[in-house]
Amino acid sequence: MAEGGGNSKSEAHVDGSEDHDSSPSPEENTQDSISQRMEHILKSFQDFAVSDEAPPQVLEEVSFEGIVKYIKSGKCKNIITMTGAGISTSAGIPDFRSPGTGLYDNLQKYDLPSPQAIFEIGYFKENPVPFFTLARELWPGSFKPTPCHYFLRLLHEKDLLLRAFTQNIDTLERVAGVPEEKLVEAHGTFATSHCVDCRQKYSQEWIKEKIFAGKDSVPTCEKEDCNGLVKPDIVFFGESLPSLFIERVGKDLPKCDLLIVMGTSLKVQPFASLVSRVDPSCPRLLINLESPPCGGDPFMLLFGLGTDFDFESERKYRDVFKQTTCDEGCFELADQLGWGEELRTLVKSEHERIDKKKTNVTEEAPTKSSSKSPQKKSKF
Numbered sequence: 472m473a474e475g476g477g478n479s480k481s482e483a484h485v486d487g488s489e490d491h492d493s494s495p496s497p498e499e500n501t502q503d504s505i506s507q508r509m510e511h512i513l514k515s516f517q518d519f520a521v522s523d524e525a526p527p528q529v530l531e532e533v534s535f536e537g538i539v540k541y542i543k544s545g546k547c548k549n550i551i552t553m554t555g556a557g558i559s560t561s562a563g564i565p566d567f568r569s570p571g572t573g574l575y576d577n578l579q580k581y582d583l584p585s586p587q588a589i590f591e592i593g594y595f596k597e598n599p600v601p602f603f604t605l606a607r608e609l610w611p612g613s614f615k616p617t618p619c620h621y622f623l624r625l626l627h628e629k630d631l632l633l634r635a636f637t638q639n640i641d642t643l644e645r646v647a648g649v650p651e652e653k654l655v656e657a658h659g660t661f662a663t664s665h666c667v668d669c670r671q672k673y674s675q676e677w678i679k680e681k682i683f684a685g686k687d688s689v690p691t692c693e694k695e696d697c698n699g700l701v702k703p704d705i706v707f708f709g710e711s712l713p714s715l716f717i718e719r720v721g722k723d724l725p726k727c728d729l730l731i732v733m734g735t736s737l738k739v740q741p742f743a744s745l746v747s748r749v750d751p752s753c754p755r756l757l758i759n760l761e762s763p764p765c766g767g768d769p770f771m772l773l774f775g776l777g778t779d780f781d782f783e784s785e786r787k788y789r790d791v792f793k794q795t796t797c798d799e800g801c802f803e804l805a806d807q808l809g810w811g812e813e814l815r816t817l818v819k820s821e822h823e824r825i826d827k828k829k830t831n832v833t834e835e836a837p838t839k840s841s842s843k844s845p846q847k848k849s850k851f
């Protein structure tokens with residue numbers, strides 16, 4: 472799933488330069504991919520070579536406080552957030568990258584040829600049972616959004632959020648009340664499903680009923696003579712990223728005047744490459760527990776590793792790293808912006824509302840729990 476975007480085809484799509492509808496041949500795709508990759512590499516080297524001409528510094532001071540002042544100044548109107556698994560770990564959702572606690576470690580019981588097989592489309596078509604067993608465990612609705620998710624909602628309510636890009640498939644941004652049009656779920660979503668054979672679309676309610684019908688139950692297409700498997704629209708290995716992601720990357724990132732990256736160590740491409748697609752003067756704040764690969768090493772960039780973040784050098788002028796949990800980072804940001812109380816009240820009241828709804832659902836209609844979250848239909 473989340474790692475599924477890492478194929479070279481998807482990278483070629485990120486700048487939106489490919490026309491999906493014209494269906495280029497695989498050869499054309501490969502050529503495009505190589506030439507775009509070469510262009511990107513050349514640009515990395517050129518940027519590195521001419522980096523003496525520093526872009527204008529937007530922040531009064533290159534620090535967490537400097538970011539706060541910038542937001543308060545009113546000059547910052549289009550914030551883009553990029554989030555990863557780290558923003559959902561405090562909700563209890565397993566981070567499949569953390570050894571020992573990760574999802575992959577818990578997959579041994581399925582006797583898979585490899586841990587990744589559970590998210591490989593070829594394996595899924597042969598044996599979908601492990602995926603649906605896991606989907607029952609991870610099904611949206613069992614988890615509450617974190618303070619970080621509600622911070623995203625606050626950014627929207629303050630009219631500061633241009634777009635929230637997420638690698639997560641847990642739909643917690645939606646549950647927290649971030650409107651669908653502000654959201655780009657780069658690795659897909661459980662909100663809708665499609666037949667893998669005829670592409671017939673199915674709702675979240677429909678597939679939920681099928682998945683939870685019993686142990687080992689597998690949803691199949693209801694179209695006459697099809698009987699194909701129906702899979703939630705999360706991105707598997709070997710599948711393209713959603714077209715909305717490609718479209719939004721091209722349109723939104725040039726407009727961004729503050730990028731906030733949270734809960735990702737930026738090791739997954741093409742998502743990680745987005746940080747380099749904002750304007751060279753655009754300030755960037757990273758809130759994460761783990762230090763990211765950074766420094767703009769052209770050889771690292773060449774292999775799609777690392778980012779051009781510069782938190783440490785004397786020439787730093789826009790990048791700020793706050794090493795902490797996403798929740799702590801968001802509370803600190805909210806406190807300094809004067810929104811601390813508002814954020815705490817929002818988290819408390821929303822969590823109470825979700826708990827109450829769960830209790831009511833359990834008491835009144837134990838089999839009909841699909842309307843737990845205020846989710847709308849997806850565009851995908």
Ligand SMILES: [Zn+2]
Binds near residue numbers: 666699
């Ligand atoms: Zn079908």
